[in-house]
Amino acid sequence: QVQLQESGPGLVKPSETLSLNCTVSGDSINSYYWSWIRQPPGKGLEWIGYIYYSGSTNYNPSLKSRVTISADTSKNQFSLKLSSVTAADTAVYYCARVSSGIDYWGQGTLVTVSS
Amino acid sequence: QSVLTQPPSVSGAPGQRITISCTGSSSNIGAAYDVHWYQQLPGAAPKLLIYGNINRPSGVPDRFSGSKSGTSASLAISGLQAEDEADYYCQSYDSSLSAWVFGGGTKLTVL
Numbered sequence: 300q301v302q303l304q305e306s307g308p309g310l311v312k313p314s315e316t317l318s319l320n321c322t323v324s325g326d327s328i329n330s331y332y333w334s335w336i337r338q339p340p341g342k343g344l345e346w347i348g349y350i351y352y353s354g355s356t357n358y359n360p361s362l363k364s365r366v367t368i369s370a371d372t373s374k375n376q377f378s379l380k381l382s383s384v385t386a387a388d389t390a391v392y393y394c395a396r397v398s399s400g401i402d403y404w405g406q407g408t409l410v411t412v413s414s
Numbered sequence: 415q416s417v418l419t420q421p422p423s424v425s426g427a428p429g430q431r432i433t434i435s436c437t438g439s440s441s442n443i444g445a446a447y448d449v450h451w452y453q454q455l456p457g458a459a460p461k462l463l464i465y466g467n468i469n470r471p472s473g474v475p476d477r478f479s480g481s482k483s484g485t486s487a488s489l490a491i492s493g494l495q496a497e498d499e500a501d502y503y504c505q506s507y508d509s510s511l512s513a514w515v516f517g518g519g520t521k522l523t524v525l
Contacts, residue, residue, distance in 0.1 A: 334514075343416065344452075344460065344503055346514040359513050393459060400450035400465035401505070407459050 301325040303394050303405035311388075311412050317381040321394030321405060328352060328375055332397035335368060335379045337390040338407070345390075349397060350377055384412045417442060418504050418517035425523040431492040434520045436504030437485065442515060444485035447507040451480055451489045454501040454519075463502070464489060491522070499524045 307319035321333070334349035348358035350368045358366045362381070370377040381388060389412045396403040419437040426432040436449060443449055451464040462471050464480035467487065479490045487506075491498055504517040 343519040344505075344516040346505075346516065349514075357512070360511055399448075399469070400462045400471075401452070401460070402462050402465070402471065404459040404461070 301396060301403045303396065303403060305392060305394050305405045305408040307408065307410070309409060309411060311384055311410060312414050313385055313412055314383055317379070317384050317388060317392075317410055317412075319379045319392055319394075319408065319410070321377050321379075323375050323377070323396070326396065326403075327372075328370055328377060329372055333368075333370065333377045334395045334397050334401065336393045336395055336401070337388075338393070339387075339390045347379065347381075347392075386412050388412050416518040417508050417511065417515040418506060420502075420504060420517040420520045422518070423521045423523065425525055426491075426494045427525045428494055428496065430494045431490060432494060432522065433491075434489045434502050434504075434522070436487045436489070436517050438487075438506060438508075439485055441510040442485075442506045442508040443482065443487055445509055447509070449480070449482055449487040450505045451478075451487075452503045452505065453498075454503065456500070460503065494524055496524050498522060 302324045311317045332349045335347040365382045367380040391407040393407045394405045395401045448466045452460040453463045454460040467482040468480045477493045502520045508515045
């Protein structure tokens with residue numbers, strides 16, 4: 300059974316960089332697409348970006364200038380960095396596997412941007 | 415404003431059939447990109463409900479079905495049950511944005 304677990308600070312100050320890790324078990328990240336998706340409180344889902352097993356990445360154009368997604372195959376983890384955060388970046392952040400559709404999701408982690 | 419348009423809410427009585435629409439354009443659904451549907455129960459992560467327009471993952475009841483025509487897709491739920499009360503999202507790819515896109519979500523209320 301594939302499982303994903305997000306980890307990282309739950310509170311980030313404005314203008315700083317949000318950093319999250321996603322640890323994958325039950326599958327190798329050396330296949331499929333691996334993605335980050337977020338959901339502001341009470342709002343809908345927003346795709347942030349993905350990393351392909353080959354190492355290629357693609358980001359939401361609205362976030363592209365601030366986002367970096369990377370992978371550490373030795374730890375079977377992939378990571379998200381979002382720079383220059385503001386209150387508008389407060390959201391539940393999900394990591395996920397993409398096969399035909401987004402078929403496995405982490406439980407999500409709430410990141411609040413506040414001083 | 416989402417690229418894929420869904421009704422904000424739908425409702426139905428137990429046992430009834432409801433549909434949720436997802437309207438796109440020629441750069442996403444109309445360009446033959448697959449549509450996927452997700453169910454999000456309160457306080458939980460989304461769950462894949464329909465993939466590739468019409469396919470159900472293992473374990474999803476056949477009460478749930480998907481369809482696609484032109485620039486729109488639909489999710490149908492028959493034999494509505496109280497446990498179906500949730501938010502539902504469609505998702506596809508948009509070639510003009512070069513991005514995966516979600517609908518704004520539809521809240522299903524079981525009366």
